[in-house]
Amino acid sequence: MSRITLWGRANSANVQKTMWALEELGLAYEHVPLGGSYKGLDDPAYRALNPNGLVPTLQDGDLTVWESHATVRYLAAAYGAGTLWPGDARVRALADQWTDWTATTYQPAWIKVFWSVVRTPVEQYDPVDIADALAATARCLAILDRQLETTAYLASGTLTYADIAAGVSLYRWFTMDIERPETPHVALWYTRLAERPAFRKAVMVSYQELVGRLAF
Ligand SMILES: N[C@@H](CCC(=O)N[C@@H](CS)C(=O)NCC(=O)O)C(=O)O
Structure with missing residues (x-):
């Protein structure tokens, strides 16, 4: 299994969706609080991951995804066959x-x-x-x-x-x-x-x- 990282402050509703999916699927991940009082959204290294300068951003191995619903759909499709990702x-x-x-x-x-x-x-x-x-x-x-x-x-x-x-x-x-x-x-x-x-x-x-x- 590749290394999963989630960037974004835990009190952001959009970040919460990604974290909820990760938790629901029982995946191990590193959480990096960012945005809000943590700041860091304008750091060039973060902008290279997410050009919007918003959270959440999800990385799974060499895949980087932003937009909360895209992150949730990806996690469901990749790891939730038959549960979060319906087979039908x-x-x-x-x-x-x-x-x-x-x-x-x-x-x-x-x-x-x-x-x-x-x-x-x-x-x-x-x-x-x-x-x-x-x-x-x-x-x-x-x-x-x-x-x-x-x-x-x-x-x-x-x-x-x-x-x-x-x-x-x-x-x-x-x-x-x-x-x-x-x-x-x-x-x-x-x-x-x-x-x-x-x-x-x-x-x-x-x-x-x-x-x-x-x-x-
Ligand atoms: N459509 C984007 C919206 C992302 C968004 O607006 N994120 C907010 C937090 S909910 C943000 O980054 N705000 C700046 C901040 O937290 O400093 C998504 O669903 O991921």
Whole structure:
């Protein structure tokens, strides 16, 4: 097995996806905290790995991958056949659907709530912005809730990479000081995920350092 390295601060939601996948698959890896208060994103050596100067970046032997969903998909495909990586192309199509929807629709919505409620200092709160972000997230959660009424996980009855892309939101969503719509099936999904040691280690991580901090 080649040497695996993950760069990125543990309180970044995007880094958490990669770490969750690594933990879920039981892989040995080196974790290099970077970004945020650790800085280092402008170092030429890091830029050579990730020209965006963002985290996460994953290296597996001579392969370097950035974009959190690409890292999760890669780990699932390389090491998770039959578990995170469904053998059935039809289930993979659904996992891709939910992963891409998360990238384009769900994550922009829930991250906006996190930024407008947690990262923005209270004295700079914009109630219209907060209401818009909450409404957009509620629309997404209603879609998730309908799906999770019929399947225990997003693409099937078992955990796939799609649950990692979308489910990373849940600890923050259920702990932020906000009014949440009733989404009983999403709540049950969160309960199921929180029973997984990999989720607890990678995702249920304090974001206290990010409160009122717009800088990074
Ligand atoms: N689309 C990218 C977004 C990466 C991203 O925005 N990362 C943030 C952390 S969540 C970052 O590097 N911020 C700068 C910092 O942490 O200093 C992905 O999914 O990997």
